[in-house]
Structures are given as C-alpha cells and as structure tokens.
Amino acid sequence: MSQPILRTDDLTIKFGGITAVDRVSIHIKQGQIFGLIGPNGAGKTTMFNLLTGIYKPTAGKIYFKGKDITSLKTHEIVSLGISRTFQNIRLLKGHTVFQNVLLATHHKLRYSFVDALFMLMKFRQSEQQAEKLVNDLMSKYNLSGLRDEIASDLPQGLQRKVEIVRALATGAELIFLDEPAAGLNPAETAELMQLIRQLRDEGNTIFLIEHDMKLVKGICDEIAVLHFGQLLDQGTYEKVTGNQQVVQAYLGRRYKNAQS
Numbered sequence: 001m002s003q004p005i006l007r008t009d010d011l012t013i014k015f016g017g018i019t020a021v022d023r024v025s026i027h028i029k030q031g032q033i034f035g036l037i038g039p040n041g042a043g044k045t046t047m048f049n050l051l052t053g054i055y056k057p058t059a060g061k062i063y064f065k066g067k068d069i070t071s072l073k074t075h076e077i078v079s080l081g082i083s084r085t086f087q088n089i090r091l092l093k094g095h096t097v098f099q100n101v102l103l104a105t106h107h108k109l110r111y112s113f114v115d116a117l118f119m120l121m122k123f124r125q126s127e128q129q130a131e132k133l134v135n136d137l138m139s140k141y142n143l144s145g146l147r148d149e150i151a152s153d154l155p156q157g158l159q160r161k162v163e164i165v166r167a168l169a170t171g172a173e174l175i176f177l178d179e180p181a182a183g184l185n186p187a188e189t190a191e192l193m194q195l196i197r198q199l200r201d202e203g204n205t206i207f208l209i210e211h212d213m214k215l216v217k218g219i220c221d222e223i224a225v226l227h228f229g230q231l232l233d234q235g236t237y238e239k240v241t242g243n244q245q246v247v248q249a250y251l252g253r254r255y256k257n258a259q260s
C-alpha cells in the first residue's frame with residue numbers, strides 16, 4: 001500500500017472533563033475521497049480543527065506525507081498543502097468572487113512590507129502571478145462569469161463552490177470539507193458531488209464530514225465513523241454499513257434513506 005497522505009496516531013483532545021477526540025488513528029490515501037461520519041457531537045469538527053492546527057492535541061500525532069505536523073501552526077500547515085472549508089460558509093461579505101479567491105493566494109506571495117510600500121517590481125510580479133492563478137482557477141471551474149459578483153449574494157451552491165475554489169487557490173492538494181452539502185438543494189448537491197469527484201480525478205485528496213448519506217455513499221472511497229470521540233470503524237461504505245455497532249450508533253434511518 002502506498003504511504004498515506006494523512007495519518008493520525010492515537011489523536012486525542014480533552015476539553016475539561018470531555019474527551020472530544022479519543023485515541024483516533026486513521027489513514028487517508030493519496031487521491032481518495034474520504035468521509036468522516038458520526039452523530040452530532042461525535043468530534044468530527046474537532047478532528048478538522050486538530051488537523052488544521054486550530055487546536056493542539058492533548059496526545060497523539062498527525063503526519064502529512066510522513067512529516068510530523070502535530071505542533072505546526074495553521075499557516076504552516078496551509079503552506080504544506082492542506083486547506084479547508086467550514087460548516088458555515090465563510091466568504092468575505094461585500095467582496096467579489098475574484099477578491100474572495102485572491103485572498104487565499106496571499107500566503108504564497110513573496111514580497112516584504114517594504115516592497116509593497118514602494119510598489120517594487122517583485123511586488124507587482126507577485127500580484128500579477130496571483131491574479132493569473134485566480135483567473136485560471138475561475139475559468140477551470142466555470143466561475144469566470146461570476147468574477148465580479150458579490151460572493152455572499154450568490155445561491156448557496158455557488159457560494160460553496162467559491163469556498164472550495166478558494167481552498168484550491170492556496171495550492172492545497174489535501175482539502176477538508178466540513179459538511180459541504182449542508183443547506184444545499186438536491187440539484188446543488190448533485191453538482192457538488194460532481195465537483196468533488198473532479199477534484200479527486202485531478203489528483204487531489206478530499207477529506208469530508210457529511211451527514212448526507214446519499215452523498216457519502218455516492219462519492220466516498222472510504223469512510224471513518226466517530227462516536228463519542230472514538231473511531232468505531234474505517235473502511236468502504238459496504239464494510240462500515242455492515243458493522244452493527246455503526247448501525248446502532250448512527251446509521252439507522254440515515255442508512256435506509258441512502259438506499260432509496
């Protein structure tokens with residue numbers, strides 16, 4: 001088996017008396033769409049917050065391409081090639097689609113404050129490169145026609161897409177999506193599934209949290225199930241949904257809905 005792009009070893013975080021993530025060891029292969037499921041409060045978003053450096057674990061390790069990233073800061077993790085979207089869409093209000101995506105490139109720009117102050121050549125070149133990258137991404141993902149629209153005025157499905165393209169603009173190859181289908185109608189969800197498959201086919205790795213089991217069944221290569229912070233199972237949809245513990249803890253009605 002190829003080396004996992006992301007691996008956690010006994011990852012744990014405690015908040016006072018609550019162990020929100022409890023000795024979780026998962027591995028995600030390069031080029032997979034990997035789903036994280038589980039009941040409300042199971043620790044899914046906390047996992048993302050640990051993996052992106054927002055929280056520091058109480059114990060355990062995180063490896064990205066074999067490198068220990070456990071104690072890195074968020075901006076260091078982003079610069080290695082990991083980016084995310086949030087449960088509630090976080091676009092800059094009052095700013096255009098172009099401006100929102102451009103913002104994500106700023107950690108890559110190579111100029112100092114003094115360069116910027118005097119509009120030196122280096123500064124102008126970096127800005128031009130960033131603008132080209134954003135224009136190319138918008139064209140690739142069919143957002144060019146919306147370039148100058150106010151992003152937060154767009155329908156939910158398009159706002160999600162802008163957020164995902166913004167995550168790509170950081171140069172990420174591993175993208176975390178926290179409940180990407182939340183608030184989307186069925187047509188928007190179908191488009192989202194297509195986009196996520198496209199990202200995978202282009203060589204990216206996707207790690208997503210989702211309650212929509214039709215989406216999970218439709219696109220995930222592998223799934224991990226969390227329950228009270230603990231990993232109940234990891235494997236294919238068929239394997240995980242055949243696990244009685246998983247069915248009792250979480251799936252029940254959701255599983256039946258995904259079959260229909």
Ligand SMILES: Nc1ncnc2c1ncn2[C@@H]1O[C@H](COP(=O)(O)OP(=O)(O)OP(=O)(O)O)[C@@H](O)[C@H]1O
Nearest residue numbers: 015018019020038039040041042043044045046047
């Ligand atoms: N900063 C924090 N301080 C204290 N407790 C926290 C903190 N962050 C998360 N928790 C607790 O950790 C547990 C897991 O929460 P988390 O938001 O990760 O669950 P989740 O699986 O993402 O749920 P949902 O599906 O509802 O989004 C909850 O009991 C939550 O209250």
